[in-house]
Amino acid sequence: xxxxxxxxxxxxxxSTLFNRMTGGAARVGNWxxxxxxxxxxxxxxxxxxxxxxxxxxxxxxxxxxxxxQVVRHFLHDNVPDLALIVLxxxxxxxxxxxxxxxxQLNLNMVxxxxxxxxxxxxxxxxxxxxxxxxxxxxxxxxxAKYGTGYPEALHAxxxxxxxPTPRMAEQLRAQLxxxxxxxxxxxxxxxxxxxxxxxxxxNLTTRLDQLMLHPWLGLPIFFxxxxxxxxxxxxxxxxxxxxxxxxxxxxxxxAVAPLFSGLPPTLQGLLLDGVYNGVATVAAFVPxxxxxxxxxxxxxxxxxxxxxxxxxxxxxxxxxxxGRSFVMLLMGFGCNVPALMGTRVMxxxxxxxxxxxxxxxxLCSARLQVFVFVSAALFSPQAAPLALFSLxxxxxxxxxxxxxxFKGQFPNNEPFVLELPxxxxxxxxxxxxxxxxxxxxxxxxxxxxxxAGVVLVWLLTHLPAxxxxxxxxxxxxxxxxxxxxxxxxIGITPELTIALIFGFVAKEIVIGSLAVIYGLSGEALxxxxxxxxxxxxxxxxxxxxxxxxxxxxxxxxxxxxxRNMGFTLFAIGWSLVLAWAVSFTFYQGARWxxx
Numbered sequence: 343x344x345x346x347x348x349x350x351x352x353x354x355x356x357s358t359l360f361n362r363m364t365g366g367a368a369r370v371g372n373w374x375x376x377x378x379x380x381x382x383x384x385x386x387x388x389x390x391x392x393x394x395x396x397x398x399x400x401x402x403x404x405x406x407x408x409x410x411q412v413v414r415h416f417l418h419d420n421v422p423d424l425a426l427i428v429l430x431x432x433x434x435x436x437x438x439x440x441x442x443x444x445x446q447l448n449l450n451m452v453x454x455x456x457x458x459x460x461x462x463x464x465x466x467x468x469x470x471x472x473x474x475x476x477x478x479x480x481x482x483x484x485x486a487k488y489g490t491g492y493p494e495a496l497h498a499x500x501x502x503x504x505x506p507t508p509r510m511a512e513q514l515r516a517q518l519x520x521x522x523x524x525x526x527x528x529x530x531x532x533x534x535x536x537x538x539x540x541x542x543x544x545n546l547t548t549r550l551d552q553l554m555l556h557p558w559l560g561l562p563i564f565f566x567x568x569x570x571x572x573x574x575x576x577x578x579x580x581x582x583x584x585x586x587x588x589x590x591x592x593x594x595x596x597a598v599a600p601l602f603s604g605l606p607p608t609l610q611g612l613l614l615d616g617v618y619n620g621v622a623t624v625a626a627f628v629p630x631x632x633x634x635x636x637x638x639x640x641x642x643x644x645x646x647x648x649x650x651x652x653x654x655x656x657x658x659x660x661x662x663x664x665g666r667s668f669v670m671l672l673m674g675f676g677c678n679v680p681a682l683m684g685t686r687v688m689x690x691x692x693x694x695x696x697x698x699x700x701x702x703x704x705l706c707s708a709r710l711q712v713f714v715f716v717s718a719a720l721f722s723p724q725a726a727p728l729a730l731f732s733l734x735x736x737x738x739x740x741x742x743x744x745x746x747x748f749k750g751q752f753p754n755n756e757p758f759v760l761e762l763p764x765x766x767x768x769x770x771x772x773x774x775x776x777x778x779x780x781x782x783x784x785x786x787x788x789x790x791x792x793x794a795g796v797v798l799v800w801l802l803t804h805l806p807a808x809x810x811x812x813x814x815x816x817x818x819x820x821x822x823x824x825x826x827x828x829x830x831x832i833g834i835t836p837e838l839t840i841a842l843i844f845g846f847v848a849k850e851i852v853i854g855s856l857a858v859i860y861g862l863s864g865e866a867l868x869x870x871x872x873x874x875x876x877x878x879x880x881x882x883x884x885x886x887x888x889x890x891x892x893x894x895x896x897x898x899x900x901x902x903x904x905r906n907m908g909f910t911l912f913a914i915g916w917s918l919v920l921a922w923a924v925s926f927t928f929y930q931g932a933r934w935x936x937x
């Protein structure tokens with residue numbers, strides 16, 4: 343099978359092009375010579391089935407950050423049949439150096455000048471024919487976002503695949519020390535093929551940044567935008583969640599229960615009250631998770647997160663971090679795993695380690711399911727979004743406290759350099775693909791951790807056979823009793839304790855576990871929680887869930903990225919201690935005040 347590698351600097355639209363080419367049908371794979379996983383997808387080009395590999399964005403092929411080493415080692419050990427070099431046409435004068443470095447390797451390549459639509463708005467004109475003639479490489483202008491020029495680029499890639507794959511491992515070694523002529527080569531090509539106006543025209547980006555990057559208003563605007571995002575999730579998500587709950591309830595009574603009616607009672611209970619109730623309760627949150635990622639896609643793809651990093655850099659620097667660390671924290675709102683992997687862009691190991699210590703405090707989408715469910719059950723419709731927003735603030739507070747406490751152990755002197763891209767609005771296709779990706783990710787987890795988790799919870803709450811289901815004499819009840827002296831001071835009941843234990847594997851299991859423990863789902867489960875807990879207990883439980891250990895996948899990523907088991911164990915232990923201390927302070931303080 344032939345192989346195409348996507349290469350380019352960060353923020354050139356490589357991922358957008360990858361999604362357009364593969365239709366989002368991507369998988370993660372390991373490659374010889376490197377220790378990280380890369381995103382790949384398969385498509386049919388002409389008569390060939392071709393594998394597309396999305397390599398990390400890099401600024402310099404000869405640099406020594408982890409991303410640059412990943413790309414260099416990949417090219418060394420896995421020479422692609424074709425390299426698609428994606429450049430940002432609005433920043434062509436800064437991006438050409440990487441192209442010239444890659445050209446020296448004698449790769450079979452096609453160059454794509456992406457964001458050509460934005461370059462035109464900025465008054466930048468690029469004569470791609472002259473540039474192609476000057477460099478001796480096929481060059482095409484396109485917009486991966488809107489698809490303009492995409493068919494021509496795909497046709498050029500198909501033609502280029504007919505040429506034999508170059509052998510360039512030896513050349514790569516030789517070229518690592520030969521960069522002296524690149525600057526003069528850049529000047530020559532730019533002089534003959536690119537015209538940049540002396541001053542960029544006034545545009546919407548400039549006007550918006552006057553407000554969004556205001557030294558006093560910038561941060562309040564940012565937190566206001568995030569608050570409105572959570573209000574929107576509740577406003578649009580709760581009716582959808584209620585509808586899905588109703589549909590699952592009807593399906594159980596109309597089809598699933600009659601289907602299992604001939605089975606032994608124990609097996610019926612396992613399948614209906616265990617697997618079905620647990621998975622159905624978690625699945626009801628799919629609309630909310632889709633909405634969350636649709637809204638976050640808008641915030642991310644507009645270029646606003648780079649502004650947030652710029653605004654927060656001065657504050658983060660006081661904690662031994664920088665604006666990139668803040669961006670990784672925001673990425674962790676979706677999932678802690680890619681946020682931890684994203685720290686590879688940091689050259690300083692100390693900065694990486696401190697960033698990886700604070701990222702697991704980000705309120706990920708799996709925790710979001712738990713908090714939306716508990717907030718809706720225990721708080722009024724007006725108070726629930728405020729409770730959720732306050733948990734995001736606690737998420738930041740936990741990260742800030744951790745960084746302040748441990749910045750002395752991880753000193754960092756790496757300068758912070760950030761590009762502010764122009765504001766963009768994602769297309770409907772991009773948002774739909776993002777939502778679909780999260781749904782498929784959830785379904786994959788449902789078939790792995792969640793089903794196994796709820797089955798194990800059901801067994802623990804129904805065994806031994808002589809015990810009362812979910813009673814204190816079951817295995818779950820015994821475990822909850824052992825741990826009760828530890829969790830009673832923070833208001834967490836034995837039932838919630840069992841759910842937290844399984845949440846260590848995957849936070850999605852927490853709600854499924856409660857459904858199994860109580861033998862209820864949907865609104866019935868919400869009602870049972872509202873009868874057993876008051877709002878102080880519920881909020882203490884959410885605080886503990888927010889701060890205590892991340893899921894097993896995040897811990898495994900933390901171990902692989904840090905390459906230090908001692909650091910990983912320390913991160914787990916510190917999060918448990920901090921979670922208990924924060925919940926204890928809140929719970930006992932609220933009781934002391936008479937709540």
